[in-house]
Amino acid sequence: MNLVMRIYELGDGTPEVAVxxxxxxxxxxGAHAVERFVAGEPEVERPVKLIVANEEALDADVRYLDEDLNRAFPGDANADTHEGRLAADLVREVRGCTTLALHSTQSYAKPFALVGDVGAVSRSICPHLPIDELVETGDFAGGRLIDHAHTIEVECGLQGSADAEENAYWVIRSFLAATGVVSAPVEDEESPITLGTREDDVVTVYRMLERIPKEPAETYEVFVNNFELVEEGDRFAAAGDRTFTADRPFYPVLLSAYGYDDVFGYAADRIGTLD
Incomplete structure (x- = not known):
């Protein structure tokens, strides 16, 4: 079965890097950033594969057709769902590749990265990305692409915004510089974010601790900012007339009023830095 997925391969040889x-x-x-990068006809120093993944959902302007693709990995070629089959196809395409997956969110305007566990790949690449925060998802990565080796997700900004598109393009450029696909350091006067090797800044690392459930209500609110410490006793969200307060200190991650159906987001701990 032909699953619609747009794939570009640049350079000679078998790609070991993918976006x-x-x-x-x-x-x-992500799709717009990939198209912009390819349209620029960049000179590459090693082969790379760039993929626009869920084209059918993209054309329909919906998150997914049958199930959340980023909860369906590793997928099954014989699955009953479009995304189940697509997940298996996508895993095959990036097998053996150091991979960047581009996303956007309703919770945070700046780019930040997520990995299943902080390892050699994230330690070597993330300090070169235009991010200040890296989140280790651990047990919460099940079904996500980052549950597989050598994959970094970057949330590029607010969903549907022009800034997210611009950020995604420069995230691609800095990732490909860090992996030796394009010349490093990447610097361009038109870039809205710092690129290339970090010299003075560090990436702060957080680890997800638990989901923050969201009960059914007509309206939702959040009162705190992502990656800023919530102290014990602070109110952080509301569902209808019910207000939630912290029973211990935590750092909010992916916390938003309407980003997810059943959770506000995640509580995390700050565990260190990469530099």
Missing amino acids: IGSIHGDEPC
Whole structure:
């Protein structure tokens, strides 16, 4: 069965580096950034594969058709769902590649990265990306592409925004510089974010601790900012008339009023830095 997935291969040889955009169809920033990068006809120093993943959901402007693709990995070629089959196809395409997956969010305007566990790949690449925060998802990575080796996700900004599209493009450029695909350091006067090797800044690392459940209500609110410490006793969210307060200190990650159906986001701990 032919699963629609747009794939570009640049350079000679078998790619060992890959970039994926629009795993979610309502997050077009990745697709636009991939198209912009390819349209620039860049000179590459090693082969690379760039993929627009869930084209059918992208065309329909929905997150997914049958199930969340980023909860369906590793997938099954004989699955009953479009995304189940697509996940298996996508895993095959990036097998053996150091991979960047581009996303956007309703919770945070600046780019930040997520990995299953902080390892050699994230330690070597993330300090070269235009991010200040790296989140280790641990047990919460099940079904996500980052549950597989050598994959970094970057949330590029607010979903549907022009800034997310611009950020996604420069995240691609800095990732490909860090992996030796394009010349490093990457610097361009038009770039809105710092690129190339970090010299003075560090990436702060957080580890997810638990989901923050969201009960059914007509309206939701959040009162705190992501990656800023919530102290014990602070109110941080509301569902209808019910207000939630912290029973211990935590750092919010992916916390938003309407980003997820059943959770506000995640509580995390700050565990260190990369520099």
